Amino acid sequence: MSGVYPEDKWVNVNGLDIHYLDWGGDLTKKPLILMHGIGGHAHMFDNLAPEMTDEWHVIALDGRGCGDSDWSREGYSTQSYASDVGQFALTTGLYPFDYYGHSQGSRIGIPVGAYFGHLVDHLVLGDYGPLPDPSPSGRDTAAARLQGSQRERPRGFFSPQMAFDWHRDGDEIASDEEIWDTITYTYRTNWDGILVPKTDPEIRWLNGRTALKEGPFQWDCVAKISCKTLVLRGEVSAVLDEAQARKMVETIPDGKGQFGEVPGVGHMLHQEALCATVRILREFFAT
Numbered sequence: 001m002s003g004v005y006p007e008d009k010w011v012n013v014n015g016l017d018i019h020y021l022d023w024g025g026d027l028t029k030k031p032l033i034l035m036h037g038i039g040g041h042a043h044m045f046d047n048l049a050p051e052m053t054d055e056w057h058v059i060a061l062d063g064r065g066c067g068d069s070d071w072s073r074e075g076y077s078t079q080s081y082a083s084d085v086g087q088f089a090l091t092t093g094l095y096p097f098d099y100y101g102h103s104q105g106s107r108i109g110i111p112v113g114a115y116f117g118h119l120v121d122h123l124v125l126g127d128y129g130p131l132p133d134p135s136p137s138g139r140d141t142a143a144a145r146l147q148g149s150q151r152e153r154p155r156g157f158f159s160p161q162m163a164f165d166w167h168r169d170g171d172e173i174a175s176d177e178e179i180w181d182t183i184t185y186t187y188r189t190n191w192d193g194i195l196v197p198k199t200d201p202e203i204r205w206l207n208g209r210t211a212l213k214e215g216p217f218q219w220d221c222v223a224k225i226s227c228k229t230l231v232l233r234g235e236v237s238a239v240l241d242e243a244q245a246r247k248m249v250e251t252i253p254d255g256k257g258q259f260g261e262v263p264g265v266g267h268m269l270h271q272e273a274l275c276a277t278v279r280i281l282r283e284f285f286a287t
Contacts, residue, residue, distance in 0.1 A: 004050040006042075006060070008068075013087045014080070019068035020088075023049045023058035030121070031094040032056035032285075033085065037103025037128075038206055039199045041067030043185040044102075048270045051278045056285075059094060061085070063108070065200035067185065076203050078214055081108040086116035095119040098285050102126035102269055103239070104206060107214075110221045117226030122285050124230045127240045127267050129248055130218030131211040156194040163187060163195050173272060222251045230258045230284045234265040234272070258284070 006021035021042045032052055036044045042060035049058045062069040064084055065076055074080065085108065089095040098121050101109035106128035113123045157163040160183055167179045174182070187195040231248045233240045242261075249257035260280055262273050270277040 004053055006049065010068075011088060011091055013084050013091060016064050016070040016072055016084070018064065018070070018084060018088060019062040021045075021049070021060040023060065024053040024056070026057055029055065029057040031089070031097035032058045033089070033094070033097050033099050034058065034060040035063065035081075035085065035099070035101040035105030035108055036061075036066070037105055039066065039197070039203055040103075040105075041185050041198070043067075043181065045270070046181070047274050048278065051274070052281070055282075056098065057094070059097075061088065063105075065203050067198055071200040071202075076200070076206055077210065078104075078107050078206075078218065079111055082111035082115060085112050086119060089116070089119050096121045098122040098124075100124040100126060100281060103128045103267065106240075107211075107218065110218055110225070113225035113227055113229055114221035115224075117224075120227040122228050122230070122287070123225065124232055124281060124284065125248070126269050127233050127237050129231075129240050129244045130222065131215045153197070156190070156196040157187070158194060160195065173268065219251070222248055223253060225252045225256065226254075228256050228258075228284075228287065230260050230280075232260045232262065232269065232280065234267055234269055235261045235263050236265065237267050239267045260284070 004023065006023045008019065009022050010017050010019050019042065034045045034049065036042065042062045045060045049060055052058050063081055064070065064072045072080070089097055096119055099109055099112060101124065103126065106125040107130070109123055109125050110130065113120060154166065157166065163183045164179055167182055171179065186197060188198050190196045229252050231245045233242065233245045246259055249259045262269050262276050262280065265272040
């Protein structure tokens with residue numbers, strides 16, 4: 001859908017200035033809040049958001065410590081992120097809302113559904129679940145994930161071209177234009193003219209010790225989700241295996257959990273298969 005562009009906005013939530021992209025200002029439409037993955041930013045939904053503005057007031061958040069939002073001295077637990085989402089909705093009046101969280105945004109969505117479920121009509125948990133995972137295959141998946149399958153990102157780049165080359169080498173899916181967009185929204189120029197990540201480096205702990213410590217809390221939250229919830233995985237995902245996804249659905253009370261898969265893709269869902277993901281979201285949000 002062409003000709004749809006977001007407006008940059010900020011709101012103070014829990015003492016932090018949170019940046020978000022407002023893709024449509026029609027307050028008669030139901031809000032749809034989009035939450036990115038670890039170290040990401042609101043522009044990671046630039047392909048999906050315009051496809052939803054016909055029926056939703058689409059909001060893409062920069063989580064605390066990411067993008068153009070403030071860094072936090074209090075840390076980056078999923079509980080704090082979920083509080084930011086809930087307080088954002090209450091502060092702006094953008095509720096009840098639908099929610100789609102991808103990757104870390106899915107883990108944030110779990111306590112959102114548990115503690116702010118009264119504000120949520122539909123919750124989509126996109127290809128990430130609690131750690132540790134009780135299923136044998138899930139434990140293997142979690143172990144591989146914690147070992148770190150991603151390349152270690154350099155602390156900075158001396159030029160945009162160096163950043164482009166590094167991202168191009170590690171991404172077989174994105175177009176050159178999308179990689180240049182990633183560089184624009186992921187990095188800032190520091191005092192010495194070096195491109196450095198906008199993301200607070202403390203966030204890296206979310207994939208390690210913090211994830212392990214939060215495992216019991218996350219599963220407890222799954223059992224407290226009070227809104228309609230779709231646990232959505234990529235059919236060939238190496239991040240959220242089918243056994244864990246189905247366990248999450250079974251744990252959500254009152255039969256409000258549903259299982260879904262985006263055919264033929266891995267972890268990246270809407271970035272790999274936009275049309276299929278949009279169709280699945282629309283079908284679920286219509287229930």
